[in-house]
Amino acid sequence: MEPVRYDDRQEIVSLRLQPAVSGKRRNLKKYLYAVLLLLPLLLFIIGFFVIPMLYILYLSFIDTEGPGGTNATYSISNYGRFFTDPYYLHSLWLTIKVSLYTVIVSLLLGYPVALTMAKCSPRVRGLLTLLVASPLLISIVVRNFGWYLLLLPNGTVNQLLIGLGITESPLKLLFSEAGVVIGLSNAYLPFMILSIATSLYNIDPSLEKAAAILGASPFRSFISITLPLSLPGIVSGMVLVFSMSMSAYVTPALMGGANVPVLPVVAYDQIINLLRWTYGSAVSYVLLGITLAIVTIFTRMMEKGRYREVFR
Amino acid sequence: MKISGKIRVAVAAISLVYILIPLLVTIPASFTSAIYPSFPPKGFSLQWYMKLLERPEFVEAFWNSVKFAFLAAFFSVLLGTLGALAIAKYDIPGKSYLVSLLTAPLTVPQLVLGVALLIYFTPLLLAGTPTGFLIAHIVICVPYVIRFVLTGLSGFDYTLERAAAILGASPVTVFWRVTLPLIRPAILSGALFSFLTSFDNVTVSLFMVSPDMRTLPLEIFSNMQDAYSPIVASVSSVVILISVILILILEKIHGVGRLLGSAH
Structure with a gap:
């Protein structure tokens, strides 16, 4: 006799024991519960997320200076101004550059940690995961402050560099692109590590064994097996770190200041200090648009590239 | 161990130090006896903790932080848990789109969210009010609660609810005695995670703040930009201490790594 499948069992129970209410009425009542439970959340998200986002999209197409302008007209002039003004274009380029450096630093520092997490015992893995992940739950200003102390002209890092003879006079690490990249990579490195580690956990260990039996050196088996199979984790980590870096405000404001006017700093200035709301909305x-475009193109390229099989 | 393995472990150790060092230098720096912050600290004193208590704005910011984090966590758990229960339990058409919509605030940069809410709140007279501040924090916290509770419910055996109902329990009893205890870890994680998210937040708060309503991270932010004093180190150490306690509780309940995995 075939074992009773889960669905059949449920069917039997419902046949025998459900109260005699017609199916239609029961469904209606179910929907009522669902709507009642869901409605507050749905209204909240629509009212305080969807509508505000659409509202500033609408504002970005309005041509007026300052809030409450009376002779508002629809145009794409805000976007036109952005893409013709060298100051904003430079800021955009700076944002992309800083974000790319952050991605590269995070990848280089993150991969060995992820690999170690994949190879060690479950106990050590748990401890490493805790150490890597918990800084994400501590305020970014606190982490920035720690780096600020280290990067001061007479701070620990500069004293170390001078002591090792790498530089003679203190380097300008604060209020520079280097400071911003250090702050951002410090903030987002855990995302890169966790993302790569997840894809490394999924690799079948027998593949590496097979490679070793066939005579591959550990290096060869890493290049031909582990690295390609971890590509989905690398790509999603890079995408995550890149998009977060592109839109980070606090770290560039504290570690770069006026010397590194990335786009979020410029947008904040437009909205808060200059009260140019329509232009700030457009920025x-x-x-959002540029980040999405870069991330989409990059992901597509990777998914259609040499290792397209691993993304399926 | 092969040389390649040694190099890997060495780089991994450097990375770990890189991640943790800003936290490790801040706490000693707060005990300095000098009038400017530095690492390693000069001498030892508790004066910057004493000064912290003498500055009413920091004490007030601390209570504001705790109050708003608590309220944000409470309302996020209330809205998020009920919504997630409905999504998990009932056959709602377009379920996956609905979840994407409800968790979308996580995918939008906080800067853009702050801009949007400030501009939207101004004509509604909510800009710079405690209500506006709270709403903004719920918007960024509630998606986490939804994800955690949905994950917690993904292995949920609904025959348990049926069994309770068959045995004569009313729907309210079924919820309190069967459903809730089974998803309690997910709800608790959601609450603690929301508390920390709100307690730590700077970017969205910067757009919602008014001069008479500040939080600890905002005090650190503005003090770092204006005047430099070791008092920033002592405030930061207080924030670290509170966060670490909550993180350890979270780790006990659910595992911080797993939680972040399901959050992003």
């Missing part, structure tokens, strides 16, 4: 959507 926000440019930031």
Whole structure:
């Protein structure tokens, strides 16, 4: 006799023991519960997320200076201004550059940690995961402050560099692109590590054994097996770190200041200090659009590239 | 161990130090006896903790942080848990789209969210009010609660609810005695995670703040930009201490790594 499948069992129970209410009425009542439970959340998200986002999209197409302008007209002039003004274009380029450096630093520092997490015992793995992940739950200003102390002209890092004879006079690490990249990579490195580690955990260990039996050196088996199979984790980590770096405000403001005017700093200035809301809205959507475009193109390229099989 | 393995472990150790060092230098720096912050600290004193208590704005910011984090966590758990229960339990058409919509605030940069809410709140007279501040924090916290509770419910055996109902329990009893205890870890994680997210937040708060309503991270932010004093180190150490306690509780309940995995 075939074992009773889960669905059949449920069917039997419902046949025998459900109260005699017609199916239609029961469904209606179910929907009522669902709607009642869901409605507050749905209204909240629509009211305080969807509508505000659409509202600033609408504002970004309005041509007026300052809030409450009376003779508002629809145009794409805000976007036109952005893409013709060298200051904003430079800021966009700076944002992309800083984000790319952050991605590269995070990848180089993150991969060995992820690999170690994949190879060690479950106990050590748990400890490493805790150490890597918990800084994400501590305020970014606190982590920035720690680096600020280290990167001061007479701070620990500069004293170390001078002591090792790498530089003679203190390097300008604060209020520079280097400071921003250090701050950002410090903040987002855990995302890179966790993302790569997840894909490394999924690799079948027998593949590496097979490679070793066939005579491959550990290096060869890493290059031909582990690295390609971890590509999905690498790509999603890079995408995560890149998009977060593109839109980071606090770290560039504290570690770069006026010397590193990345797009989020410029947008904040437009909205808070200059009260140019329509233009600030447009800058926000440019930031969103450019980030999405770069991330999409990069992901597509990787998924259609040499190792397209591993993304399926 | 092969040389390649040694190099890997060495780089991994450097990376770990890189991640943790800003936290490790801040706490000693707060005990300095000098009038400017430095690492390693000069001498030892508790004066910057004493000064912290003498500055009413920091004490007030601390209570504001705790109050708003608590309220944000409470309302996020309330809205998020009920919503996630409905999504998990009932056949709602377009379920996956609905979940994407409800967790979308996580995918939008906080800067853009802050801009949008400030501009939207101004005509509604919510900009710079405690209500506006709280709403903004719920928007960034509630998606986490939804994800955690949905994950917690993914292995949920609904025959348990049926069994309770068959045995004569009312729907309210079924919820309190069967459903809730089974998803309690997910709800608790959601609450603690929301508390920390709100307690730590700077970017969205910067757009929602008014001069008479500040939080600890905002005090650190503005003090770092204006005047430099070791008092920033002592405030930061207080924030680290509170966060670490909550993180350890989270680790006990659910595992911080697993939690972040399901959050992003």
